[in-house]
Amino acid sequence: MAETVNQNPEQIARDKIDKMLSDAGWEIQSKDKINLSASKGVAVREYQTDAGFADYVLFVDRIPVGVIEAKKEDEGHRLTVVEEQSKDYAQAQLKYLKNDPLPFVYESTGTITRFRDFRDPKPRGRNVFSFHKPETIAEWIRKGNSLRDRLTKLPSLNPEGLRPAQIVAINNLEQSFKNNRPKALIQMATGAGKTFTAATFVYRLLKYADAKRILFLVDTRNLGEQAEQEFMTYQPDDDNRKFTELYNVQRLTSGYIASDSQVCISTIQRLYSILKGEELEESAEESNPNESTWMEQQMNKKQPVPVEYTPRVPIEQFDFIVIDEAHRSIYNLWKQVLDYFDAFLIGLTATPDKRTFGFFNENVVSQYTYEESVTDGVNVPYEVYNIETEISSKGGVIESGWFVDRRDKLTRAKRWQQEDEDTEYKRNDLDKKVVNPSQIRNIIKEYKKVLRTTIFPDRFDEQGNYEVPKTLVFAKTDSHADDIIKIIREEFNEGDDFCKKVTYKIDEDPKSVLNRFRNSYHPRIAVTVDMIATGTDVKPLEVLLFMRDVKSINYFEQMKGRGTRTIDSEKLREVSATARSKTHFVIVDAIGATKSKKTDSRPLERKPSAPMKDLLGAVTVGVADEDLFLSLANRLIRLEKQITEKEQEKILEFSGGKNLKQITKELITAFDPDAIENGAQELIKNIPEAERTPAQYEEAKKEAQEKLALEAAKTFNGQLNDYLENVRKEHEQIIDHINIDTVTKSEWEKTSVDQAKKTIQKFTQYLEANKDEIKALSIFYNQPYQRRDITFKMIQDVMEKLRMDKPTLAPDNVWNAYAALEEVKGKAPQDELTALVSLIRRACGIDKELKPFDKTIDENFKNWIFKQNAGKHNRFTSEQMDWLRMIKEHVVSSYHIELDDLDYTPFDSQGGRGKMYQLFGNEMNEIIDELNEVLAA
Template identity: 80%
Template sequence: MSIINQNPEQIARDNIDKMLRNAGWVIQSKSTVNLAASKGVAVREYQTDIGPADYVLFVDRKPVGVIEAKKEEEGHRLTVVEEQSSEYAKAKLKYLNNDPLPFVYESTGIVTRFTDYRDPKPRGRNVFHFHQPGTIAEWLKKGDSLRARLQKSPVLDETGLRPAQIKAVNNLEHSFKKNRPKALIQMATGSGKTFTAATFVYRLLKNADAKRILFLVDTKNLGEQAEQEFMTFQPNDDNRKFTELYNVQRLTSSYIASDSQVCISTIQRMYAILKGEELDESAEQDNPNESSWMQQQASKKQAMPVEYTPKVPIEQFDFIVIDECHRSIYNLWKQVLDYFDAFLIGLTATPDKRTFGFFNENVVSEYTYEESVIDGVNVPYDVYNIETEISKNGDVIKGGWFLDRRDKLTRKKRWQQEEEDTEYSKNDLDKKVVNPSQIRNIIREYKHALKTTIFPKRVDENGDYEVPKTLVFAKTDSHADDIIKIIREEFDEGNDFCKKVTYKAVEDPKSVLNRFRNSYYPRIAVTVDMIATGTDVKPLEVLLFMRDVKSTNYFEQMKGRGTRTINSDTLQLVSKTAKTKTHFVIVDAVGAIKSKKTDSRPLERKPTIALKDLLGAVTMGIADEDLFLSLANRLIRLDKQITDKEQEKLLEYSGGKNLKQITKELLTAFDPDAIEEIAQGLIAKIPVEDRTPQAYEDSRKEAQEALITLAATTFNGELNNYVDNVRKQHEQIIDSVNIDAVTRSEWDTTSVDKATEIVKDFSEYLLKHKDEIKALSIFYNQPYNRRDITFKMIQEVFEVLTLEKPQLAPDYVWEAYKALEEVKSEQPKDVLTALVSLIRRACGIDPELKAFDTTIEANFNKWIFKQHTGQHNRFTPEQLDWLRMLKDHVISSYHIEIEDLDFTPFDAKGGRGKMYQLFGNEMNEIMNELNEVLAA
């Protein structure tokens, strides 16, 4: 029959037939039924006791479901016909005394809905395609449906889980029980999102008998981290690791193992798998949301759609966990999520409006950074600002100056005299112009501020300053190289001290990152984007921003690199002079904290399209005529500028195609004559009687897709990077004449506000608990009894404070006081001594903050001086030595008792017997006097 004469119902049936065949069903008419022909048979117009059903589905010769077919224009009415299709499912089939059929579809061949009537409160849902017969056989074998099994999840064993993680898992499982298709977990960076995911993934596999779960990420780096988390995860109810119980596969090709139960993949790779293409690994290095134009274009133009792939059916995954879901699930990439018939669970620290909308506002758990700090899960941060003259205002390069010009790609320099004045702004720095003095002044001031203000006590036993682990954010790869060179010079250190961690680094970036995380060197790492998000480096104590960031989400993610807590012992393995990580510091050298931010990255750039984005869009399958023509036009211009040597290098990355050939393929992809020529060749292979208008149209479509694929598959990550770098202005001017100067180096005013808040919180906490905790009760209510305060009492205060208010750690409160008032004392090395000092300041015993150990020393010296005035010296030299031992004991234990004389260091000197021998009946009186005087 000619397509022209087909009615809308028949077109829908033809589309449904094609879908069924693709899914592995054999289609038969009611008059030629042979249920043994295949595992799955779809019989058209099968008679029931209420009339013929459009399709009845049989699996292993048994009826399992029905399909109600509707014409395309009725796609919006499919929910209305659910009652009609369910009646057919309940009806008796001719010749059979069947139970109601559980699997019911309504379809136009374009839009398809599905209901599993085994579900509690069965609810229809849109599906991309029909399920395969083998899948339905598996479902029936399991008995209960997935949604029914989700109702039976046992109570969560909360051992080892934080409150926020418990809440997230419980609320998520409650959402599953309600059959909510999407759920969003918002958890602060560093609060254990992946561990939470491993917990609920384990429970879904064990308790709900989930077949396979997809853990979706948007960079290879995040995928590797997730794999490590699953490898180390051990459930509470089993002494084996997760990977001993379940097969975890991180996808590095299009192959999905049949026995894998957790698949970890980038969304780019999964998109390529559904497109039937191999993915270049370099496409997984940067998250796809980096390409803002590509995202915008994909939302406006028709992206290359994914099509049904029998090797990866829609039921391949029961659940999809999307890590960092705020950035990579829209537009082009959304097709991956729409394809699978699966529950979607989003994980993010920084959702925006689009994220809430995508997940149907079903936020099952919210755990903010502020809450995580209060709970002691993360550490807070302070901001230190460094500003220089050129960083703020730029400068002018005068005509006539002799300056170096540097090739961006090769870094080769040449010396030339400038012909005219060149004015540059702060935005030109490290792009068009490099001013070494600007970088040097920032680094030099950072080094000075570290030692004097930021972390002044980091001096080792040799008197050398130990630089805290620092991550520097650079603008570009060449900017990173300049920063590294100057850091090594200014800190007077070698190559190991400061390293680059970018995908373009010569050294293996993963190896450098691992050393940065676990070894003493490097002390400073410089990155562009590679570890800006999603990467844990717990010992990090400083983030130095030498690039601005315009996206709120991205900036929050970058800040999250410093929030991780770490226990003191582990910290001291890599930073020997660090006592404990109470906070981290953002050193802002570009005004990143206060610069204007937008909600999402796709809106942050100008409408002018960067070549990098054009290349990325073509690589990832956006087939749009404007895009192909724009890219061809850029490459034509580039072909006129490129050198023979650069052209030679380009051939390595392009599979031997030069720019002229690449350009021709881009233009040919939308050339009507070229498309028609290939289409005619395809038509010639079709029998004359089948050359319908639709056949001609299909041939043209096939011809154009072949030309588009030929042009697009040339592009890959390495070629794109090379073309983009070659295209960039080849040279930078090295402004070595204009000398920069630091104009500002100080704590941010918000840090002062924060310090005020911390001191206030500390004082209020002490007041609130002064009647419950014995030591506080004495400090506030019985100052005359301070001599009775013991080490155990102070330890109790510290333990309660650590448990209830970890953000009020003595180190951090001490720094807050320093930000507000002149503190002349150095902070005591002993944390309990520091706590006593702070309590004395907070309750008004000391008018200014001073170290309690120095107070004891001063009180002791004053007391001794008083004993030695007048007619005679009260104590002999030997007695003085004993008194100093008693004083030292009070410094470490806050109190001295007669029993203490039986232990170190007194026992070695003769213990209480010796003291009695020296002081006689005055012994107890002197000890009481010292307890009172020293604690004054």
């Protein structure tokens, strides 16, 4: 234990600075014992300059490179005041040397350290965690100009292959770099290509700014693997090689960072463990660290175990850190990881909150919302379909005397029991305390029914079999997911491959199941708890079925984001053969998730007693708080009285041989005054009693307490925590087979009147604006007589231009808007082009009400036949009528018929134009012209 009690504040600061320099690889020498060859980096104390004695002068390879101005610790707030003083030393002549001004300047108290590189275009001081290594400074000098100088010389971005929002993001980000802004935030809607954007600017930083190494930081292993795939497939616009053929990309799976890696991909949990010199539990990377639980409150109150300088991972290890899903896990404990590195920070997120904006100094270089992405056709819009059941909304009662199953949550073993009292359960108890299979079954049955009749009624193949669109179900727990899967397989009458669970707790490789869900025909339905709730790309998804509620706005938006992805129509048909194209996705809300009250972030636990999961998590990551330790000990004392012998054996296995009594004792002892006193006496026993000072005794007590707390905390780990949490939960669920549920609501969520009006207004304005440019629109508006000449190709042109300019005005969306405002005769035609003609006719005023154009043609045909037969009895023979009906059906699908069409299907198989001439003689051409005009009227 270092004796610093009698030292003055200046000497304490110098001692700390000396240790920091030594840790970073510098040899410290006094001015009268200089040996510049002793080490690559030498820091000489009190070196004389013509401006006075510099506290430290730094030499690398015997060449002076920088100075350090040391100040007392209590002057940390004044470091900016002494910048001129340290600059004077840097520009001064050193004794015996004819040196140029020294480029690298530090001011430090040993606790706060600031750094400037005078090679920068506009040198600006910044806080750094420690000093840079001599090898780093040697490399900087070898490169000549500084990183910030090189950033000002980035070439113009080639926009080819990039979306407009990506171009804006990269250009603005690079301008932020040129302005030496340390942090920047890119807000980009889920599905808009955040990782592709990152790969583009990372490539440019490596190639044009000569960045040494860039970190891509995520908070789950799943996101890390996805980022790695993005870099592997990325091909720059100015090279025919892939990114990974040009630069080394390393995804960290251990504490080893390769010296030749230029892009590192890591979870923030792994990087924290590397800086702490600890092994990382494999399960720690499975889900993002929950930044908004009781644990966060504790970390706000108590200083978490701090990160210390790690020589093998110096502060200059990365030049840039890209933080994916930056709204989630960069605060409190985890923030230390980012504070440690001397790097530019770039945040990527679709859903920032107030903390995110604050963390990135409100430097938002790009804001691209989901609404904007839908307008641009980058993402697809969504519709909401609500399913509600009696028990989902009101719960139920299990009356005394009923015989019910009780199921063990862990083993799922059942036992039969007669209930001796009434058990009332609320909607929030479902799938926790009580499982009602009828409630799950009714939701699934209704979903199966409305898929075919209402949601996607056009998915029947030629044999009449229905193809279920790719569906993701959000479940509350793994147990809930298992119940849902069993019922889905039964109700859809399908095998195991049809519906799979995708969580980290499945026997199959979850990545393999997810890959099949994304790229293969089966599974059609995946059920997850939260593994693919955020950040995972499954483009063919067309339905999200919510069977769990979500209280966080951000988390809900991320979950919705799973369905927003666009996909090429051919790629979609590879996994969903009956789909035409992905114009939208559907949220099926069976729990009220779209209507429940949401908060800015995941709600803080406000109960007097915090969840044990949070207590365990806080102790595991090093929060050493007396209330925390005693609360957890109290819970474990209660638990110890309830557990079985078999469960006790499992605890011994996961804890390294400690039973609950031992674990509890260590937690209590960590703050026991007698134990701390004994520990302190042991630490100072070698100091003669007469020489001991009160400060030494207090320091010894603090160190003893910390050792006891560390010993208690070391027992806890991911496996033990999970097991304790599961054992703690009520062991059994009641299976309510008696209360049969019924569907009380099954309907589309009504489009708001205002929204519908806006959609119709935008559609009408678009048609008006383009009526002179697009031939079909010109005819509809200005030349009614020529409507008979409108061809399939003309309508296709309108559709293609509409898709390109205004994808949100897809026929389905506009049809729904009209349906919300007026009585619509019939459903939207399955064929989009037919629906588009109906909408154009309504918007132009040709039709006073919206009705399917195929039905209009049917009516016009019937009226024409009626007129032809007026005063005559059956003007046309039955064979002639068959031909006229064929012509009518052709006009339904192609809007117009030409004489040449008679040489093709279906007419050619009936004898073609020769047969029609034989039937109608010289009237043939007149009838074709007349039908073109009459049917399009």
